[in-house]
Structure formats: structure tokens, C-alpha cells
Amino acid sequence: MLELAPNPISQGDVELTHVTFLNRQALYLRPDPARVVVRPFKPATEPRDLHPKEKTRANHIVDRVLGLDPEAAASQLIDVLENFDGRHRNLLRTFEFRCDEMEEAFDPHPPFSRIQRQLIGAYFLHEYSFEAAALFNPSIVPHPDQSGAGEGEKRFVLSLRSVGEGHISSLTFRSGTVTAQGIVTVDPTVRLASVPKVVARSPVPDGEAVELAFSPEEDISERLIFPITASQSNGIEDARFVEFHDGPRKTYYATYTAYSGSAIRSELIETTDFQTFRMGPMRGSAARNKGMALFPRKINGRYAMIGRQDNENLYLIYSDDLFSWDGGVAILRPRFPWEFVQIGNCGSPIELDEGWLLLTHGVGPVRKYSIGAVLLDKDDPSKVLARSSEPLVRPEPSEREGYVPNVVYTCGAMRHGDYLVLPYAVSDTFSAFATIRIDALLREMRG
Structure with missing residues (x-):
């Protein structure tokens, strides 16, 4: 519908x-x-032309998400979906795609769980009217x-x-x-x-x-x-x-x-x-x-x-x-x-x-x-x-x-x-x- x-x-x-x-x-x-649509949020610039200081800022966000225990990360993702899911199609897929786009900007890291991947992607998006x-x-x-x-x-x-x-x-x-x-x-x-x-x-x-x-x-x-x-x-x-x-x-x-x-x-x-x-x-x-x-x-x-x-x-x-x-x-x-x-x-x-x-x-x-x-x-x-x-x-x-x-x-x-x-x-x-x-x-x- x-x-x-x-x-x-x-x-x-x-x-x-x-x-x-x-x-x-x-x-x-x-x-x-x-x-509204969701658009990439860029802490600085796109990954291919990030400066070192800007790259560090993106990784600070990743480190904070990885620092959440699994229950807290899942709870935070649920909170995001309750706020935004009805406003956009296929939001979880959009989160995952955005996380993949940002991968070049990230320092080496352990494999993300699916919830971590979705939540990290959400931090690099914003709504645009x-x-x-x-x-x-x-x-x-x-x-x-x-x-x-x-x-x-x-x-x-x-x-x-x-x-x-x-x-x-x-x-x-x-x-x-x-x-x-x-x-x-x-x-x-x-x-x-x-x-x-x-x-x-x-x-x-x-x-x-x-x-x-x-x-x-x-x-x-x-x-x-x-x-x-x-x-x-x-x-x-x-x-x-x-x-x-x-x-x-x-x-x-x-x-x-x-x-x-x-x-x-x-x-x-x-x-x-x-x-x-x-x-x-x-x-x-x-x-x-x-x-x-x-x-x-x-x-x-x-x-x-x-x-x-x-x-x-x-x-x-x-x-x-x-x-x-x-x-x-x-x-x-x-x-x-x-x-x-x-x-x-x-x-x-x-x-x-x-x-x-x-x-x-x-x-x-x-x-x-x-x-x-x-x-x-x-x-x-x-x-x-x-x-x-x-x-x-x-x-x-x-x-x-x-x-x-x-x-x-x-x-x-x-x-x-x-x-x-x-x-x-x-x-x-x-x-x-x-x-x-x-x-x-x-x-x-x-x-």
C-alpha cells in the first residue's frame, strides 16, 4: 500500500x-x-579524499558504536527504527549500504555484526527536506x-x-x-x-x-x-x-x-x-x-x-x-x-x-x-x-x-x-x- x-x-x-x-x-x-529523503552525512568529506584528522573523526563514531554491548546496540537500533522507519522505504538496507560506502574511511576493525553494521550506517546519514x-x-x-x-x-x-x-x-x-x-x-x-x-x-x-x-x-x-x-x-x-x-x-x-x-x-x-x-x-x-x-x-x-x-x-x-x-x-x-x-x-x-x-x-x-x-x-x-x-x-x-x-x-x-x-x-x-x-x-x- x-x-x-x-x-x-x-x-x-x-x-x-x-x-x-x-x-x-x-x-x-x-x-x-x-x-524527506535520507542523504549521506559526511563528518568531513567522502572516504576517497579524507584528511587524516577527518578520518579519525569517522573512526571515533565507529569506536563508540563498537563499545556498546550487544544488548545496548540492539536497543539503540530499535530506537532509531521507531523514530524513522515509517518515514522511508527499506531503511535497514539503506543503513547497511551506507556503512559499506564508508568502509574505506574506517581503520582496520573486527568484523561488524549485522546490528553494528546497520547502526554505524545510521550515524552517517541524515534526513533532507x-x-x-x-x-x-x-x-x-x-x-x-x-x-x-x-x-x-x-x-x-x-x-x-x-x-x-x-x-x-x-x-x-x-x-x-x-x-x-x-x-x-x-x-x-x-x-x-x-x-x-x-x-x-x-x-x-x-x-x-x-x-x-x-x-x-x-x-x-x-x-x-x-x-x-x-x-x-x-x-x-x-x-x-x-x-x-x-x-x-x-x-x-x-x-x-x-x-x-x-x-x-x-x-x-x-x-x-x-x-x-x-x-x-x-x-x-x-x-x-x-x-x-x-x-x-x-x-x-x-x-x-x-x-x-x-x-x-x-x-x-x-x-x-x-x-x-x-x-x-x-x-x-x-x-x-x-x-x-x-x-x-x-x-x-x-x-x-x-x-x-x-x-x-x-x-x-x-x-x-x-x-x-x-x-x-x-x-x-x-x-x-x-x-x-x-x-x-x-x-x-x-x-x-x-x-x-x-x-x-x-x-x-x-x-x-x-x-x-x-x-x-x-x-x-x-x-x-x-x-x-x-x-x-x-x-x-x-x-
């Missing part, structure tokens, strides 16, 4: 705003500090499993940026459904949370690629991808997922910003089922920036991206290799007052009969972020056919307060019939939803 958390989602009737084609839904995803501070910058794609969807409905996967202690960003997920009438619901969140097993690591140009796997028994809302490589160590930020079609093959890709604490770069994540993932760095001059978004199919036989390279304008970039991106041509520059500071993309372009619909963000006076739209030519996306002169979504009075005030932002929308389903973040704090009639939006755009 899955254990459901008190759901940090509020939902009500659809509300209309002053923009007639935009329906803001009274559905909100708010950060929940009760959702991965969305205690924020749950924002969502993207949305069709769910790979549409079983259970009713007539006219579509199931979806939502990815979100979660932020916890130390302002570290990780990647979390939700699932939900949109009806034929454009009403969005999000499935209840499982209280437990888990990080994946690292299946493989391999050197690649400019870094390291990793393969990850979650257990099939884990609900999608339970799955958390925490920073794994050195380039991601301070955050996996703003994943822009897209359902990519290459003939009959369908793959989900997402570009994201990897932040090491001193440098950023764009990286790519790949999955077919949201259970197993592969992550690796992209290279080239265009990949040194934030906010790249992949088109959902090749254009004239080549991969295509929208990205920002100069902190102001949007570029169209082509490549024959998903991981190598150079050059590009500027296709969009700030034009209207609400975007005079800069523009950027808000996710992957969406294919319509009329062209490629690209959501953008614009930054205006007092660093106010709003969301707009652009229509690009289907055969030659460097040609701009139309764009919105006014924002589709702007911070409303009830949506302007938060960690970063006056910001609405999204990392991707999804088409469903006549509607655009738009999840968006509010002030870098929580996430909300709107739907947009596509025909009405196109009528409002100008050349």
Missing part, C-alpha cells in the same frame, strides 16, 4: 481573469517540508502510460524544481489528468520519497554521464533526482521536458541547468518511462548558458534548440548530435515594454498546424517576469510569424509575493485538443495551473 501525505494541493472551480482566453485554475502545488523552501518552475508532458484515462482525457507527468536546505535544487515529479474541457487534476502525493540507484557512471567529453533507476514499486511522486555529479553539486535547475518523436520511437528528453556552486552549464536527461534515466553534459558554445529547449522532432533532418546566449535575445540552434551545440542565429529580441530587459524561452516549442508555438518569458520594469507567446514558421523556425504584444500570464496581486516577488515562469506547456495546459511557478515559491484556448490565443497574436 502506498502511504499518502496530507496533500499540499488545493483545488476549486476554474476562475477567469481579465485575459478572456486564459483560465486560471484554483489548483496549487505548494512545498511540503514533511517530504528536499522541497522545504520551494516547488516551482514546472514542465508537463503526456504520461507514457495512458491506461485509466477516460474519454477525451489525457494523463500527464509534471516535473518540478524543488529547493531545500542550502538552496539546493533537485528534480521531482507528479502525475495528473486533464479532461476534454481543460480541467486539470493532480494525483495525491505519496508521503514517502526516494532517490534512485546509480546503475552506472561513465566518462564522457566534458564530464560524466550517469544512469539511474528507481524501483517499479515507487510511485512517480516518490521519485527524486538529487544532484549526483560534480557539475550538479549545487543544483539541478529548470528541467524542460519534451516528448520527442523520431519515427516510431518516442523518448522524453529534458534540458536542465547544472550548477556546481561556481559555474553553470546545460545538460540533458533522457527517459522512456520516468523510472530509468540517463543524464549527461552537453558541450559547445551554445551549451554554456541557461534555458535551452529542444524541439519535439528533427527539422529538416537535424536536431533543433531554442536558447539564450547573450542574456537578452533568443537563438535558434541546429545540431546533428544531441550533446553538441554550437553557434546559432538570433531570431527574437525584446520588442514590447514588458520584455525590454530580456526574453527567454519557457519550454520546448509546441507543434500546431499554424506553426511552432513558443512560450517566452519577458522581464520588464522592477524585474517583473511575465509569460508571452511567439509563433514560428513550421519549416523554417527562424521566421517569426506572430507574437503576443501583451503577456498571457503576469503576476496577479494574489500571486506576486514569495521568495522572488513579481515572477511567473514555466518550463513547458502541453497541448490537449483545443487547449494549452500551462503549469507555471509563482514568485519562485509554488506552482499553479492555467489553460488557454489555442484558437483564441492565435487570434490575439500580431505579426
